[in-house]
Amino acid sequence: MRHASLVASLALGLSALAGLAAVHQLKPAPAWTWSLPASFKPPRIPADNPMTEEKFQLGRRLFYDTRLSGNGTQACASCHFQHLAFTDGKAMSTGSTGELTARSAPSIANTAWNPTLTWANYSILDLERHMLVPMFGENPVELGIDDSTRNTVLKRFRDDPDYRARFARAFGPGQEAISFSNLIKAIAVFQRGVVSADARYDRYLAGQEKLTEAEERGRSLFFSEQAQCGNCHSGPTFSDQYADVSSREVRTPYHNTGLYNLDGKGGYPDGNRGILELSGKDADMGAFRTQSLRNVALTAPYMHDGSVPTLEAALDHYAAHGRTLRDGPRAGDGSRNPHKDPRLDRIQLSADNKADLIAFLRTLTDETLLTSPRYANPFK
Template sequence: MATNKYALFFILAFSTLSCSSDEGSPAIEPDTPTPYALTIPKHLPQNYTLPADNPLTEEGVELGRHLFYEEKLSGNNTMSCGSCHQQEKAFTDGRALSLGIDGLPSRRSAMSLANMLWFSQLNWDGSALSLEEQARGPIENTVELHENLGSAVAELQAASPYPRMFQKAFGDSIITETNVLKALAQFERTLISADSRYDRYMNNQEQLTKDELEGMKLFLTHPDPSTNTRGGNCGDCHGGTLFSLRTFHNNGLDDTFSDNGLGDVTGLERDKGKFKAPTMRNIALTAPYMHDGRFATLEEVLDHYNDHIKYNSPTLDPLIIEASNEPNGKTLLLTAEEKRKIIAFLHTLTDPTFTTDKRFSDPNK
């Protein structure tokens, strides 16, 4: 009995010491992500929507940056999002049709990622309704990165430094598909382009030339021969300071469609042949042009709108049908000088800060 008493005494004493030791240990604080201070230039839209379940944080954006340039998101670990969205080309790739990991051309041209914060219908055909949703598409597309996202997650889980980065960004070192997509979307929402010569002009920091100013007026004006108002008819689709109204149009490229664009998403006859009007920001860096990259230069683009619209194209945009600078004109009928001035203005939309900003660059270089 005495032996049992001593044994019980030591057990209780040890337990007391153990409890005292635990109570004195500092608690491990969970990682608390730091809110990302997103600065919106005053001349850009001040209204934008962030998903309630994916606020911008310093840690989430930095993780997204690493993932954007991470080749483990491709099936053979040779390509990343940044392969087709290169910063020096305003996050395009200079190809008519992007090439995937097997060297096969994709269906369409890579779009610029500038100012996607304000866009809710993504891709040329509007098939994704959020950046989180859009990010999955190229990863799992068999012609593009050709990777199962679940397999990529397993690779990331086994690779330093990702578990710790996910812990800091989302409070959990267990990597999930959802958090991969959230991080990519956070990074892409920070890709704001707003420091071109045009922007500095808008902020009274720089002057544009006479030709550039006349080109801007032509760009933004819908022609009206009845009032002798000459215009390039560009602003009807590419208006506002985003230089895209974020709408979809058939711009008269084809009489018949090999790619139905928005029509394949909605299933509506009236949407066949319609594609998103992309931003004109950094347009001088993003050749070739159109959803299929058919035009190599801005001059070819202006020639299309001036002389080569397919007026028999079903669903052709009404604002194109009736746009002419001459009474009863059947085409836009800009002069060569007017086209030159519009192109001069388009070059003022190039933002060298955007294409060199270290915050957007490959962290491994």
């Protein structure tokens, strides 16, 4: 008996060694640690997809790899550029077959803390589930993977020895490890690891840096009842949609900010009517998720449809309690939108106030996010 178990454990030891040899005897990566400022709590991580450095690095390659689209022309990074805080600077993005998206591409930074994903969809609760949209979505086509290209796409990765080694390290050996399910898990781990928490404002909060007088005036105004901003753009991500490990109740509010009023009854343009598109409820007309303001100086054009070109224009919109469009098919007085969040009417901003708020918003730019080699294209 004893002898048999000894043989068994030897055999196990040997096969473990063989596994190591198969992955080029790379050194094991260090265990995952979050290094976050005090204002951030570690995010919630799905039990079946723990953070590991191997998955992070694999996911980073996949995020930048155009082999992940049906026709081989586009990657996630084609619409999420690091130097623009992982947005693309456009009102609408163009997919791999030339179709336009309905909304503007938001950042992937700090998405680990977002309890819902995209501008207006309370049914997409995690990054794994969200990824089916850009990969397999048909309305519009983004990466354009479909039944006719699924196997081709997987084969591209299975035929590449570097990917074979990386998938083996992240998920275990064998061709089956190179599956869409694991590929999605790896990219999700990469995205959860892309954190923006090193802006000048973060260093100010940590007592390491001072703000200028204008920035300081803008900061206190931002969180005041006079400007209202901090009532919706709250917490470390500057959004009232936020989830952390300690919170039992996750809040996922959506708000109408009076961008449109097409018919005098509060109508928003078709296809972009907020969560009404999902719920069918009138009260949800024009209700969108409070967008994070981190790196906002770099993420123009603004709002769900990129219809606000500059920060100055965004502040004019808030100062006027809604946007009035005088001409064209979208004309209407947004400030009289009956579905508008009532807090917008309390906002009072002078020209100086707007300039101070913009000075403050610029302190949310995080050079580490924009330049860190850890988040950069590994193929360059």
